Amino acid sequence: MKTIQAATYPVHFHAKSYLELSNLIAKKNYSTIFILVDENTIEHCYPKFIPNLSTNKRIEVIEIESGEINKNIETCIGVWNAITELGGDRKSILITLGGGVITDLGGFVASCFKRGIDFVNIPTTLLSMVDASVGGKTGVDLGVLKNQIGLFANPEMVLVDTTYLETVEEREIKSGTAEIIKYGITYDVKLFNEIRSNKNLKISDLIYRSIEIKNEVVLQDPKEKGLRKILNFGHTLGHAIESFYLESEDKENLTHGEAIAIGMVCECYMSSKLLDFPAKKVAEVKEVVVSIYTKTNLLKEDFTAIMDLLKHDKKNVNGQVNFVLLKDFEDFKLDCKVSDELIIESMAFYNS
Template identity: 75%
Template sequence: MKSIQAATYSVHFEENGYIKLSNLMAKKNYSSVFILVDNNTLECCYPRFMQNFTTNAPIEIIQIEAGEIHKNIETCVGVWNVLTELGADRKSLLITLGGGVITDLGGFVASTFKRGIDFVNIPTTLLSIVDASVGGKTGVDLGVLKNQIGLFANPEIVLVDPEYLHTLSAREIRSGTAEIIKYGLTYDITLFNEIKNNTELNIVDLIHRSIEIKNEVVFEDPKESGLRKILNFGHTIGHAVESYFLESLDKESLTHGEAIAIGMICESYISSKLLGFPTDKLSEIKETIINIYGKVEILPEDFESIIDLLKHDKKNIGGNVNFVLLNTIEDFKLDCKVPMDIIIESLKFYNK
């Protein structure tokens, strides 16, 4: 796959990615290298990485617990302390080897340690490959509120090796597929049609185009003042649902993609009510997503708590909940204000 040039870094693929990483190491002459992993990627991904990575700099592994529940400032403090204890300096490099949690948290840790050290993203899940590793967003959750603390910071390079996807469960592949569906609905219908029409689809074939889309959007609007907001489609309700299931003791937590899939159904419904989004396309979206993800039970008594979490979404301005909605596929409208009764209707529509 051909490399993709972002504003200040490049996304490199497969063997070429490891070559570019070696070139970076030689050029920058780092004093030490720290590899951030979780317990899953240490076992499943670290051995492959080390087979393809050589450096004369000393290497240290920093391991954190896997899961969104650990994507918080307390984990950051732990990593900052380990970096300090192991003698990391401003010429050290942090390599993030993992999924969205590792990528988001690791970039934030690197960008704030000693006012910023270099980092390299090596995403190992479909979600982190097509979304979290690209675009320069870093951060952690505040309690159950998603990505409330963070900053924009770019890696030196992103290295995408699809071989790491073989370590994932089918559920994790489905989770990442939600972000590709989002790109299809907002930006390039070809991606949505490929997923909708091909049950034997090799999802790796859609990776390059998905990263291209995110890069095009971020290149035009790096700080999310306009176009980049389309990347939030499905995420306004989706993040609230994800947070609610994460904090509920009597519910199984959802993956990010599962929650965003619910959000896309709800926000497509809202689009039909407020912008006249075609009902046949709404049905098509709901049917496609349910076929992939199945149904999650969202009880009427859950609605109020989900709405409360929605009010804390980081994209809100002046107390207003801001949505990205669709006039039709590939035709969006930003900063839409939605009445609470329509939001509740959308949750009921999902439940039908």
């Protein structure tokens, strides 16, 4: 597959990507190669990765615990201490090998270590391949607030090898699928219809197309002043729902994609009420979401807590929640204000 050129760095695919990484390491003459993994990727991905890396540089592996709950500053401090103790310096490079937690946190860790060392992302989950792999967003959560602390920082290179997906669970694949649906709804209805019809789907093609779309959007608006906000479709309410389940001790966590899928249904519903987005299309989106994901029942007594979290979304300005809503597929309106009543109504609609 052809390399995609992102802002300041290439996204390479499959066999070629390993050659390019080995070339980069030789060219930049790094002092030490740090590889950030979790307990899953050290077991399932690292053994696939390491034989492909051709270098005589010192390699040090740093392992953190998997899970969104560990995507926080405390974990960063652990990694910074580990790099320090292992003699990391300004000519070190950090390779992230894992899902979005590893790539987002690793990019942030690298960008702040001694005011910035190089890093390379190797996403190993569908979600991180289609979402975190391009765009330059790095960061960690602050308490339950997602990505509250972070930076825009670009890796030297991104490597996409879809064979890593063999190592992840079905539920994770579904989580990533929510982002592909989002690209379809907001930017490429052909892609959405392919998923709806559920035929001729080759995952590596869906990934490639998703990265192309995200890259097109990000290149036009790297700092999220306008167009890029469409990538937040479904995420405004979805993040609040995700945070709520994360902090509720008596409830099973939702995956990012499960939460965002609910968010997309709700935000389609809001769109239909405020921007005449066709009700038929709301139904199509809901049908696809319900067909892929186990239906979550949002409890009425939880709505207030979800609304509170929504009001802390980092994209809010002056305490005002801003939604990206749809006039139609591929046609959006930024910075929409939605009444609390309609937001609650949309969650009831998802439940119905």
